[in-house]
Amino acid sequence: MAIPAELQIYWALLDCRFPRVKPVFADCLSYALATLSKEGVAAYIESARFLGKMGRGAEPILIFLEEWPAVAKTLGESTLPAVMDLVHSMGKSPNGRAITPFLQWLPAISRKLTSSEQLSDFLAITLDLMERTTGSIHGIHQTFPSPGLPDFFKQAPALLGQLSLKGLKNWVDYGVRYYHDHPDRQVDFFRLQSADSQAVLQRERNGTLLVNNERKLDMYLRGLWQDEDRLIPYSGAFDELRQPIPYYDKLGIRLPDVYSDAHGITGIDRYRAALAHIAAHRRWTTAIFADNLSPFQRMATEFLEDSRVEYLAMREYPGLRRIFMALHPIPAEDACDPELESGVRHRLTMLSRAVLDQKHPYHNPHVVEFAERFHTLMRESNMSTPEMADLAVSFVAKTRRQSDQLAKTHFKDTVVDYRDDNRQIWKFIEQGDEENAFEEQRKTKPTEELSSLPPRHYHEWDYHTHGYRPDWVSVHEALHPVGNAADIDRLLAKHAALAKRLKKMLDLLKPQDKVRIRFQEEGSELDLDIALRSLIDYKSGATPDPRINMSHRTDGRNIAVMILLDLSESLNEKAAGCDQTVLELSQEAVSLLAWAIEKLGDPFAIAGFHSNTRHDVRFLHIKGYSEHWGDEVKARLAAMEASFSTRMGAAMRHAAHYLEKQQADKKLMLILTDGEPADIDSKDGRLLIEDAHQAVKELDQQGIYCYCINLDPGADEYVADIFGKQYSIIDRIESLPEKLPQLFISLTK
């Protein structure tokens, strides 16, 4: 195609020889001339020329020529230099491959951004991402392209639809931080394919999340509607064209996972509106047969039934009117041209609005008439679903138009988004011939019986971001393997002298259930000795002591204990200054301690842990709360073995979840360890220390007192960072069997 003479001058300026550019140039330029200013066009040609000469083929220049005018129209021409700057820096780095996707997705991205400032923020995030993920070998020259960058552009429009720029920044930050040196995982992250990518996205989303408010909404349903059901979130994030609508079936109520504030209504109130609507259906709607009604009649019935249950709901709770009124769209009366498009939805939405809102702006005689008829009927009784169907049928009959059959339907302002999809209104005489009818016969495979407990996931604290990494650690729990119980008895016999001394201390500690409090002015009984003394004082003229009563106080111990043993590899080392390993000494110490606690009668449990990366933290039960200190427990303790590393935070959280369930005034978690928290997949030493510290804080909030007994003589450096003042370091490890029970006794005295 030849280029018209008046555009030749631009063509000359472009100076481009790609054969694919010429045929489209004229069209692109005429659009640009229509939308851009004169300077804008000059800059447009200049930038295109640069892209053509960059040596990256025809794609970049073609895309730019086609797309830029549209971007300039939404965000303004002034944004071009910033965009070109980014292209320049991509060209200069090994990331040239990403230029094409960037230009390709720029229009979609720009539609999600509202201002040029936001675009520059977005470009800054992109630049940051690019610079931090572009790899280098010797530190100076960047040689590897950023693996995640091209995919990031592809996801950016969808991400911007759900995240604020700050959220996007956090999401990008997370990906860069954790997958910096793992290109494949980085790609998965920026493609939104990895689990934690989606989890972080979920966390950063705008608006009110269902998961955070489930309890509130559950109480709303119970309290105000005497109804209960499971609330199941569905995601509206991945389906732009067909947005799912709330619905309910026998499995539960489905609601969107997030509602942002809209029309002056907060997210939580939008959830309440959706729930109120569904609850009203569940209370007042009876299913009717759909087979005899035409599709339009069904649609009209649904609209009127929705209006009816809302009317009844508002009669119950007038405060709902404010929320419904704000959320229900007000379609303009003349928005739909009945000659060109089907106005069925438009008319029905107007009717629904007119029913809801007495001061509606409509003049359409049918809408006005039926809204009045609706109100007259409702004033008499609650009506019923079949009666609404009758009303709907006559509305459809009165307002029918030829154009209703048109394929093009007017949709603007006709979606009432808090209403459910009304699948429960209908029942069918015949099983339909819909294509999904065969699904019902599909048999589900019998699920395999679980042989072990499923892993539990725990968050881990990241001190860089001051936030949790969602579901980061998997804890697998199991019973500790069994050994020979006699070994433990032998150990106890060895320490018989120590046990005797401990027993004396224990006897002093044993709860004396009733304690007498003497010298009380008010009390339950007269203390005769003192009363007599006072009387003598009184008779002899001295001032008597008025504290002549006594009372009783109950004094019981109510402590639940969890002993958590670090079973990491380092326990196999020989303890300094003696020929036993740390493991053996711990075994002796724990046996004595267990014996002592059993004597005291406090409920206690023993568990060990070690870890082999975050995916495999082992939590081994040695003694449960319901077990007694008997042969079975001793056998497990005898088989104690040490291996792998110490991921302390997750183990503490898991242990806490058992300790928390104990009913006791005081809950104590004793952690016996020989080193700092560490794991082979964590290069940053601080990370697990900070996480353990966070775990201590969490446990403190749950009312669990943590106390660490550390066998590492060099523990001063970190143990205070984790446990504050709640620790002791045992320097002479061989004294552990003696120290441990004493420590416990003094802690619980």
Place this chain on the structure above:
Amino acid sequence: MTNTEQYKVRKEPYYQPQGNEVWLYEAAYAARLPVMVKGPTGCGKSRFVEHMAWKLNKPLITVACNEDMTASDLVGRYLLDAQGTRWLDGPLTTAARIGAICYLDEIVEARQDTTVVIHPLTDHRRTLPLDKKGELIEAHPDFQLVISYNPGYQSLLKELKQSTKQRFTAFDFDYPEAGVEAEILSKETGMDQAISAKLVKIGAAARNLKGHGLEEGISTRLLVYAATLIRGGVPARDACRMALVRPITDDADIRETLDHAIDAVFA
């Protein structure tokens, strides 16, 4: 001699019967059977007993039980004075002597060894031994023992012993029906029926949450408080928050749900 008149209920306490409990109580009193009144807090247990004492024209001695109460708090104790020691009757002893209705409120709060002292008064013996004083009191023919407790406490410790339970005839009280409760609010405070009905609706919402974070629903007593505040010119929403929501829970989720219920009802 003890002044019996001071224990008499002079003015008729307002009580709205929910069934035939008034008639049943009269029958129990005629036979001098001990009575136990069960029900959630603030549903009208104490009011009912007061009303019955007024109706039967008998003195009423009320004891609010608590954990620190001992047997001598009920029976009596020696005190010192110028001549030596002096015996002072406890409320239970006084009631047994003058022939009053002795009402032990929230009996489960008292320790179990304390509650045992009422046993000889509640069976055919109708006597009260004062072991410290060496006296055996024969209960006055008009004497009757009434206890109340709230079975809602989900605590193993706060449970009456079977040997105590099985000495009483019992009434089970609950919050009244919505219509009756609204009427009670109106009668008690002079509030108009429509607003009373709304208050009752909020109360019902909270009662549905019992066991889901709320130990007890909003009691009739609190509803009366709210109505009183509204009568006093406090805007309805503020009155409800102050009298109905804030007292019963510190749980932010429940508070928000109930606040929403108030907004939804008083729109």
